[in-house]
Amino acid sequence: MQKVIFITYIITVLEITWMFLQFSITPYLAKRLGMDTLWFGYLQTTVGVIQLLGGPLFGRFADIFGARMALATSCLASVMYFLLLGFTNSVPLLFIHKLPAVFMHILPGAQMVVTDLTEPEKRTDALGKLGLCFGIGMITGSSLGGFLSTHYGESFAAFVGAGGSLLSTVLVISFIPKHTKKQPGAQEHVDKKAKAGSVFNLSEIARLMKFPGVAKIFAVKITSGVPQGAFQVMFSIITMNFFQLQAAQTGYLLAYFGVVQMVIQGAVIGRMTSMYSESNLLLLSIGVASIVGVAQALMSNVIEFCFIVIPMMFSLCTFNVITDSMLTKSVPSSDTGTMLGLCASVQSLMRTVGPTIGGFLYQNYGVSSFGYIQLVVNTLLLVYLMKSGISKREEH
Template sequence: MTALLPNTIKIGSFEVSRPIAFTYLLTIFYNVTFFLQFSATPYLVKHLQLSDADFGYIQTIFGVFQMIGGPLFGYVIQKFGIRYALHLCYLSTLCSGLALYFSFDYYSLLLSRIPVVFMHGQQAHQTLLSALTTPGKERTSAFGRMGLTFGIGFIFVPIFSIAATKLGGDLAPLLVSAALCALPSLVLETCIEKKSYEHEISTDNANGPPPQINITNVVRILQKPGVANVMIKKNGGVVPFIMIIAVLNLYIIEKFNATNTENQIMQMMMGVFIMFSNGFGVIWLRKKFDEQTLLIIGSLSFVIGYTLFTFVFFNFWMLLVIMPFVSLGMSVVATCADSLLTALVDESEQGIVLGTATSLNSLVRTFSPLFAGYLLQNYGFQSLTLLGIVGSLLAISFMVVSPVDENLIKKHKTD
């Protein structure tokens, strides 16, 4: 990184403002800490000699707490500010890592999941980016580059995990994760000034107090013109992808006798493809098309990926052909939908609408292993990929028949 102007930083060929650049750095640090815990948890379960059913219950509790925490964390952002919410997120992640490491039985492991209620780094960082950018091209590109940081973090996780395991055993990544949580807090306090985004919040608060977090306000926000419309379009292709990911490891082990090394390779492949599709694909496409057109392009990419899954997934290495399309679909649809959602609501409601979207995804992740496992066992892997094709085609049809009124988006751009 080389400084060009007092408030500008150049990262490779990209020139971005200093607060946005350090927001990307926060995202990388957080993704590494979060996924270090996620990848080490199965080894902890094995160390405690718990059953697969126990692990399933723990994962379900994790999903329920995340689902509950999404809107609650959005309220924390609006009530106490983005800075406070970010520190709470990092502190909760630190507590989670330590609680996991010191778990000694099933019940202590369950208790260790309580901090995940406030572990919503993506939601917090998206809200910070929303305060630092304007709706439309700038915000979509910023969200896309945040996806690039997700891929970078995903690639670093195996490196930290392998090094920590070599030095301290299978549970060492949990301690490394807890220690690394200090880095994003330090960067936030020393490198991102409050004045870089507080003007957005103070202007919006002048129009009235921030909305309270309750079912009535969540429903009210969902009923705002275009919000539910975008939510439906987003999840048509995304939900089947979450279900496929829930059982993909199991399927490739059973179908192709994949080793643990090949599983790690698959995870790194996903990280690389997501990194490039978010960091370069979304940004390049946004220069050519608006968000609503990109939703159609992303859904078409989903259709191609799911079709390849259905008809040509006869070898482990076919993932090299399939995953670019699925990753591009996920990156484009998720990024553009979240950008549109923040453009369709008031500034004070962005945390809540992103929290609601996060909770819906957490709800799917909570129950997807159950439903996806049932479909896999009774109807085969192709039942999931066919569901993806149908869901994506229905989403495209809805995009064509019922586009979001451009005047709604333009109104929030000019407010």
């Protein structure tokens, strides 16, 4: 099982590399095609809607047909995504190439494998190591994307991503078992077969919200994610207009993000989860997010932002790992895939509403508004959680 988890980490690194490769070329391709900030926001919203719809269904698909089938589908969709991007020469095609993103959920797919193959008490640390893989992919993808697009053009960089995703597909088929969940009992097996055709059964997906604590953690995840999501989806515009960075410089900045995330998820989160309860770490991450909001509101250049990145990434990484772990532990093992798909849909929801909120804030109130919104939202959320006694209930 450790070998399977290790291969899953490698696949995650590869796919995150290609994802950040396109992150570092798409804004500049859009600008070259004459797309303004407003239309770029519409493009981001389109991706968010597509993945918002696909996330829960992808998780349900994995629970029924197995993580290998789900991961292979995600990688093949990524191949198609990059091929279409490589041939994009107009704004309509730039929108069309986003359609395969409905199946592109590599990180939730990897989380499903890791969740299935680890014990609950070791799950947080294992999921944290996936964040380490994310950081490695962020570094290599951002640097590679900036280099390739600058020296060989956006199309060539996109075709490199297509070839890389094809390699990931081969690894998935060759090394990931067809089923990674523990073998169910006889009655559970019958129930599973009865539900085999119910990928689109929305009531089965919504049923997970009824488990104790799930709805509350989801509400916290969404509420705290709104200001962060608005900043993230507008980040490429901020780097171009506010920080005045070129494509290669943006790639280096994203690579720096990756280094910070690697250190936090590889050396910090695992140790902290062994020392403190998940609820206390959740409160800590939200409190740090409030402080980061103040710093973002006051920053004036990219050097200051580089210092802010450290607590920002700590808050973001800790928050995502802890909430995902808490949610998967709140449902039966047979539904962890669907739950992780729902978790992924939260990020997609942020990409859906984020461009509209972020574009409005940026054009009317400037970059500082993102920080003030984050400060207010997370401070109120922290007060609410402390008054609701989340730590005491977990200990009980």
